[in-house]
Amino acid sequence: MTADRFHLGWFGAFVPHGWNQPFEGTEASHREWLDGTFHVDLARALDRACFDVLLLEDSSMVSDTYGGTSEATLARGVWAPKGDPLALAPLLTEATEHLGISVTASTSFYPPYVLARAFSTLDHLSGGRAGWNVVTSSEDRAAQNFGLDGLPQHDERYERAEEFIDLVDRLWSSWEPDALVMDRETGVYVDHEKVHPVHFEGRYHRSRGPLNTLPAPQGRPLVSQAGGSPKGRDLAARTADLVMALPKGVPAMKAYRDDIRARAEAFGRDPDDVKVMFIVSPVLGATEAEAAERFERRRQAVRDDPTGQLIGWSGSMEIDFSRFDLDEPLPADARTNGHQSTLETFRTWAGDRTLRQAVEAYRTEAVELVGTPDSVADQMGAIAEEVGGDGFMLWSQPPTRQYVTEVCDGLVPALQRRGLVRTGFSSTQLRDNLLEF
Amino acid sequence: MTTSKFHLGWFLGAGFGVQSWNQPWSGTGAHDWMLPDQYVDLAHSLERACFDFLIMEDSVQVSDTYKGSMEYYLRTASAAPKHDPAVLAAILAHETKHLGIIPTLTTTFYHPYTVARMMTTLDHIAKGRIGWNVVTGSNTRAAQNYGFDMPEHDVRYEMADEFVELAHKLWDTWENDAVLADVENGVYADHEKVHRLDFQGKHYASRGPLNTVPSPQGSPVILQAGGSSAGKAFAARWAEAIISNPHGTSKMRAYRDEVRTLAAEQGRDPDHVKVLYLISPVLGETTAEAKGKLQRRKDAMSKNIDGLLAGRSHLSGIDLSQFDLDAPLPADLVSNGHRSSFEEFKGDGTQTLRERLIDHSAIDTIEFVGTPEDVADQMEGVMQDVGGDGFLIAGAPLNRRYVAEVTDGLVPVLKRRGLTRDRYEHQLFRDNLRAF
Numbered sequence: 001m002t003a004d005r006f007h008l009g010w011f012g013a014f015v016p017h018g019w020n021q022p023f024e025g026t027e028a029s030h031r032e033w034l035d036g037t038f039h040v041d042l043a044r045a046l047d048r049a050c051f052d053v054l055l056l057e058d059s060s061m062v063s064d065t066y067g068g069t070s071e072a073t074l075a076r077g078v079w080a081p082k083g084d085p086l087a088l089a090p091l092l093t094e095a096t097e098h099l100g101i102s103v104t105a106s107t108s109f110y111p112p113y114v115l116a117r118a119f120s121t122l123d124h125l126s127g128g129r130a131g132w133n134v135v136t137s138s139e140d141r142a143a144q145n146f147g148l149d150g151l152p153q154h155d156e157r158y159e160r161a162e163e164f165i166d167l168v169d170r171l172w173s174s175w176e177p178d179a180l181v182m183d184r185e186t187g188v189y190v191d192h193e194k195v196h197p198v199h200f201e202g203r204y205h206r207s208r209g210p211l212n213t214l215p216a217p218q219g220r221p222l223v224s225q226a227g228g229s230p231k232g233r234d235l236a237a238r239t240a241d242l243v244m245a246l247p248k249g250v251p252a253m254k255a256y257r258d259d260i261r262a263r264a265e266a267f268g269r270d271p272d273d274v275k276v277m278f279i280v281s282p283v284l285g286a287t288e289a290e291a292a293e294r295f296e297r298r299r300q301a302v303r304d305d306p307t308g309q310l311i312g313w314s315g316s317m318e319i320d321f322s323r324f325d326l327d328e329p330l331p332a333d334a335r336t337n338g339h340q341s342t343l344e345t346f347r348t349w350a351g352d353r354t355l356r357q358a359v360e361a362y363r364t365e366a367v368e369l370v371g372t373p374d375s376v377a378d379q380m381g382a383i384a385e386e387v388g389g390d391g392f393m394l395w396s397q398p399p400t401r402q403y404v405t406e407v408c409d410g411l412v413p414a415l416q417r418r419g420l421v422r423t424g425f426s427s428t429q430l431r432d433n434l435l436e437f
Numbered sequence: 438m439t440t441s442k443f444h445l446g447w448f449l450g451a452g453f454g455v456q457s458w459n460q461p462w463s464g465t466g467a468h469d470w471m472l473p474d475q476y477v478d479l480a481h482s483l484e485r486a487c488f489d490f491l492i493m494e495d496s497v498q499v500s501d502t503y504k505g506s507m508e509y510y511l512r513t514a515s516a517a518p519k520h521d522p523a524v525l526a527a528i529l530a531h532e533t534k535h536l537g538i539i540p541t542l543t544t545t546f547y548h549p550y551t552v553a554r555m556m557t558t559l560d561h562i563a564k565g566r567i568g569w570n571v572v573t574g575s576n577t578r579a580a581q582n583y584g585f586d587m588p589e590h591d592v593r594y595e596m597a598d599e600f601v602e603l604a605h606k607l608w609d610t611w612e613n614d615a616v617l618a619d620v621e622n623g624v625y626a627d628h629e630k631v632h633r634l635d636f637q638g639k640h641y642a643s644r645g646p647l648n649t650v651p652s653p654q655g656s657p658v659i660l661q662a663g664g665s666s667a668g669k670a671f672a673a674r675w676a677e678a679i680i681s682n683p684h685g686t687s688k689m690r691a692y693r694d695e696v697r698t699l700a701a702e703q704g705r706d707p708d709h710v711k712v713l714y715l716i717s718p719v720l721g722e723t724t725a726e727a728k729g730k731l732q733r734r735k736d737a738m739s740k741n742i743d744g745l746l747a748g749r750s751h752l753s754g755i756d757l758s759q760f761d762l763d764a765p766l767p768a769d770l771v772s773n774g775h776r777s778s779f780e781e782f783k784g785d786g787t788q789t790l791r792e793r794l795i796d797h798s799a800i801d802t803i804e805f806v807g808t809p810e811d812v813a814d815q816m817e818g819v820m821q822d823v824g825g826d827g828f829l830i831a832g833a834p835l836n837r838r839y840v841a842e843v844t845d846g847l848v849p850v851l852k853r854r855g856l857t858r859d860r861y862e863h864q865l866f867r868d869n870l871r872a873f
Contacts (some may be wrong), residue, residue, distance in 0.1 A: 024849070044474075399845075405837040408464060
């Protein structure tokens with residue numbers, strides 16, 4: 001029996017690929033990251049390695065929570081600066097043939113019509129390889145940049161998002177697929193009877209429609225989400241083609257995927273139409289020992305300098321972690337200006353850990369993968385078999401060209417030799433490829 | 438005192454051939470080495486790192502020197518198959534803006550008119566960034582593909598000398614202002630500024646003129662690798678950059694001093710002959726990681742004596758399988774191929790063939806190993822000892838991971854220290870090469 005294949009994606013962001021570490025190039029100092037060069041190279045490498053999708057996360061703030069100032073975030077380049085991934089996306093689709101490009105755009109900050117139109121346009125520009133990664137955003141600092149005082153609480157954000165997605169879907173389908181007739185003899189470009197206003201009146205959003213773009217090649221650009229909470233999981237199971245997830249450990253991964261599939265089925269969907277991909281960040285080496293040493297150096301760097309992680313948490317949880325004792329647990333009376341649910345999730349996970357222990361234990365990966373390309377390929381194959389599918393989203397923080405080549409020219413060929421991942425594409429469209437297996 | 442800058446070039450040692458294909462970081466190299474993608478990526482990376490140029494080595498035979506059979510070479514994709522780098526050069530020139538692009542063309546197998554015309558055409562496509570790596574050929578099998586036996590080593594250099602002289606004369610058959618492109622008067626070129634040549638040499642003849650218009654550089658930048666006395670004399674007369682492989686700083690310095698003296702004797706400015714040393718630095722995140730890599734490489738070499746023998750057989754044209762591995766090579770053994778490099782390889786008779794194979798690298802004048810910072814220190818030290826002019830990174834077999842280690846790891850350190858260029862001052866390759 002041949003093993004089932006799984007999908008590969010890359011989880012990235014339009015941020016500097018590094019500027020003060022070995023093997024990160026001088027280009028950051030020449031602003032090369034913002035001219036798109038690094039990401040064009042990344043996209044071409046992923047295209048060559050037959051990744052299904054490059055997903056670009058996003059946020060839109062300069063955080064000043066840590067220490068009550070933006071000094072630390074800007075000095076270290078945590079959270080900011082960050083370029084607009086929607087502007088970068090066409091460069092990437094232009095440089096590639098098959099790779100899907102999924103761009104994060106927040107339901108809290110876009111008018112639905114603008115978003116529907118932008119992603120329809122991107123889907124046309126890319127010949128059906130555009131994706132929209134739906135986020136609701138969670139930082140008040142970001143909301144304030146859009147003239148809001150803050151964001152609604154978690155559950156309301158998800159209700160708004162649900163309505164937002166419904167409206168965007170209505171706009172995307174406001175043109176019937178055969179509305180474009182281009183009849184030279186009668187002089188009719190579009191049949192107006194096949195283009196319909198949507199007259200959407202929701203609790204949060206309104207739009208008349210129709211969209212003023214032609215139907216997108218995919219009809220609906222690929223929709224992806226990262227849903228952890230019950231509300232988030234429901235939204236993902238109802239609307240998403242792709243769910244990115246970070247459950248910790250193989251049993252949790254399997255449970256998470258089973259849950260998403262069950263919810264999708266409850267919404268009347270074929271569970272195979274929702275792909276669950278787990279975030280991992282393999283550490284690769286030419287030998288097991290080299291990989292283990294690299295892994296240990298990364299862990300040691302975190303131990304030596306826990307502040308970087310605290311700045312990151314300060315931004316996402318909107319709590320000033322600079323005020324707390326590293327060798328005590330998060331004080332019970334610590335309050336956030338932002339979202340209680342994010343804080344509670346953290347508290348539950350951290351338990352009795354001191355902040356220092358929490359920093360050391362924290363992982364942005366579902367499972368640790370360390371070894372040679374061959375041994376990591378074996379591990380990934382075993383995990384995918386155990387979990388049941390559907391694939392992995394690789395990320396590297398910060399990414400370097402060296403790491404990209406280790407994945408694309410080391411790990412992926414090892415996976416391909418085992419028949420675990422694709423060696424070519426059967427479609428030019430992103431959703432078709434994602435649903436192929 | 439500020440250290441003066443030195444130049445960087447990339448030496449594509451396997452030419453437009455099979456690069457890394459069955460190693461841990463080979464990617465899709467087994468299947469797509471013949472497509473331009475990997476070389477385009479390489480050229481983009483080198484340009485980002487402000488390398489002066491990329492040179493593509495070449496050879497034109499399927500070797501059967503080792504054990505009298507093609508088996509080893511074809512089974513391991515060693516030195517064959519190999520495609521024509523001049524064709525690839527056009528694509529790389531088009532894909533880049535600043536990098537010098539240098540294909541290798543063998544004098545012995547071309548007519549000077551063909552080379553002169555091709556180089557002019559490429560230099561136009563590259564907007565003045567083409568170089569020509571002049572080789573004379575070294576392998577009998579290659580010559581037989583063209584219907585003759587390989588001329589003797591020094592005769593080849595005599596032919597090459599006349600060849601390059603004729604090529605330059607062909608490039609000069611058009612005066613610089615011969616093209617008028619005068620739309621109003623309907624005159625494209627002024628025929629009085631385009632001249633017949635009527636060259637009649639000992640080996641070559643050509644009537645001329647060239648049927649191409651003068652290229653941005655007028656003539657390609659001439660590169661050459663010659664360690665023999667005939668090779669050095671040729672280099673002193675023609676070469677603008679030299680690929681060299683003397684081992685250790687004292688030989689490196691002596692070689693450069695000699696070439697500069699010979700060039701001055703030819704009436705040339707010695708600063709217009711850049712001596713570049715082949716190196717293959719081994720880089721790691723830590724010094725220990727890099728040393729581990731180097732040790733693994735050496736261990737792999739000592740287990741691959743067959744491969745090393747086959748490679749040296751290919752370069753020298755001598756079937757080295759016939760000699761005792763555990764004795765020195767015969768002192769009177771002379772190569773009609775890469776003569777001086779074979780002399781250097783043989784050594785002084787104190788080491789056995791096996792030891793020489795492992796110790797004497799064809800792609801390292803000096804061993805650099807460590808973190809990017811370590812290697813930058815080492816390179817700076819060597820340049821101070823030998824006096825210039827730069828390094829050629831060989832690092833075969835080529836894979837994208839190694840390229841990233843050099844261009845995104847090592848070079849940023851060199852740039853920060855002001856040791857290598859951080860921008861291109863000039864449009865023309867030759868001007869950049871002479872900038873320091």
